[in-house]
Amino acid sequence: DAGITQSPRHKVTETGTPVTLRCHQTENHRYMYWYRQDPGHGLRLIHYSYGVKDTDKGEVSDGYSVSRSKTEDFLLTLESATSSQTSVYFCATVAGGPNEQYFGPGTRLTVT
């Protein structure tokens, strides 16, 4: 599992509130990714990081920001949550062979 944990595992929040999800890894991996998974859309990349303070946008980055101040932590922030951001969020890192991504357990976020 590449030593990845995510917190919280479940969260219910109200529209308009800020939310931060945390991804923590213990194996010093350089690359980290945030995905969301929705029925009918599969896994879609939100943001990724290729090192401390180095991040870039993915396919569905609008409404999300990220930060990586330490190798082990990659934070995903919803500045003002909307119902369309209700989803399951997965963090991943690259380990093993080229491009081999391993996923954390996921966070189920519900925005009411």
Added chain:
Amino acid sequence: QKEVEQNSGPLSVPEGAIASLNCTYSDRGSQSFFWYRQYSGKSPELIMSIYSNGDKEDGRFTAQLNKASQYVSLLIRDSQPSDSATYLCAAGNNNAGNMLTFGGGTRLMVKP
């Protein structure tokens, strides 16, 4: 737009049969290909990676890659009810931040 296409299924096979899962990709620059298994409510689990044309076998699983046809497949021999899950195909381009593009997944049902 890079795309990975899979039949959503469900693909239903009897126990002990061979399950054949297929995937096509649009980006000719893709250099790495992966199959993930995802049980309901769980995170994707990497089961096979393939980087060159031909077959790669690991236990009951065989991945097949044909870059000329932009086609990847996964064969599961002696299918078991525990193989029932959604299988995600992913393609990676080493020049793009180690990012992966995922297909929508094929749901496999193995009937006892």
